[in-house]
Amino acid sequence: MPRVRTIFLSDIHLGTRACQVERLLSFLRAYDAEYVYLLGDIIDFWSLRRGIYWPAQHNTFVQKMLKRARHDVKVVLVPGNHDEALREYAGSDFGDIRVVKEAVHAAADGRRYLLMHGDEFDQVTRHHRWVALLGDMAYSVLVRLNGLLSWIRRKLHVSGYWSLAGYAKRSIKGALQFIYGFEESVAHHARQRGLDGVVCGHIHSAAIKSINGITYINCGDWVDSCTAVVEHADGRMELVHWRESEAPGEDLWQEAAAMEPAQLARAAPLQRY
Numbered sequence: 001m002p003r004v005r006t007i008f009l010s011d012i013h014l015g016t017r018a019c020q021v022e023r024l025l026s027f028l029r030a031y032d033a034e035y036v037y038l039l040g041d042i043i044d045f046w047s048l049r050r051g052i053y054w055p056a057q058h059n060t061f062v063q064k065m066l067k068r069a070r071h072d073v074k075v076v077l078v079p080g081n082h083d084e085a086l087r088e089y090a091g092s093d094f095g096d097i098r099v100v101k102e103a104v105h106a107a108a109d110g111r112r113y114l115l116m117h118g119d120e121f122d123q124v125t126r127h128h129r130w131v132a133l134l135g136d137m138a139y140s141v142l143v144r145l146n147g148l149l150s151w152i153r154r155k156l157h158v159s160g161y162w163s164l165a166g167y168a169k170r171s172i173k174g175a176l177q178f179i180y181g182f183e184e185s186v187a188h189h190a191r192q193r194g195l196d197g198v199v200c201g202h203i204h205s206a207a208i209k210s211i212n213g214i215t216y217i218n219c220g221d222w223v224d225s226c227t228a229v230v231e232h233a234d235g236r237m238e239l240v241h242w243r244e245s246e247a248p249g250e251d252l253w254q255e256a257a258a259m260e261p262a263q264l265a266r267a268a269p270l271q272r273y
């Protein structure tokens, strides 16, 4: 098992059907660490409020985290907007898991990273009302543009799902602006705090990049991209795309593309990030 110094996870969305918990458990079987940071939207209380969905593997994840925390792994939870109820418990512990509103992580190379979920830097509700209409399952399709976009367009066009394709075409610029806007404001905030970088989540768009000298790191999610960030023993940060186990429901967006808008709205598991 590769031992890394730190594992950063965000946007797991336990309690939703979209959560790819099998893959996540497979990732955790492969990585051991001294520190585990859970950076928000770990449990999706928004979804649970609409109806309880909690299969055994979702418990397994929680139990594994508690077990690691008990066995000298420093496990820290920074709540996000979908588990904002936990923000009330900032400063307390669940088992041996510490809950904090935000944290600063000193990497092995001495660089200091701000750890947060990031929803406070989300401008999307103000500028992208269509997101609420489509639900974020569709939105995650639209924002995950890396190489997928042309494929999506082609597929959607062929399938004749004109409304989603139309939304995609009209909204690409907005989605990109949203991502860049989010990344830049988060990086700017880290700079103002006098830190070297930031590790966050929320927008389900994994990244490690330099923005005006600040290292911007986003863990991505376990709904669609199945990504995590690990810190190696020397402080080097790596984005891990976990593709090892083929879980069902891999191509969520394909399912989404095949749905009628009303069906999509009902199925949308996350209601935005």
Ligand SMILES: [Mn+2]
Residues within 6 Å of the ligand: 040, 041, 080, 081, 082, 117, 119, 201, 202, 203, 273
């Ligand atoms: Mn979020």
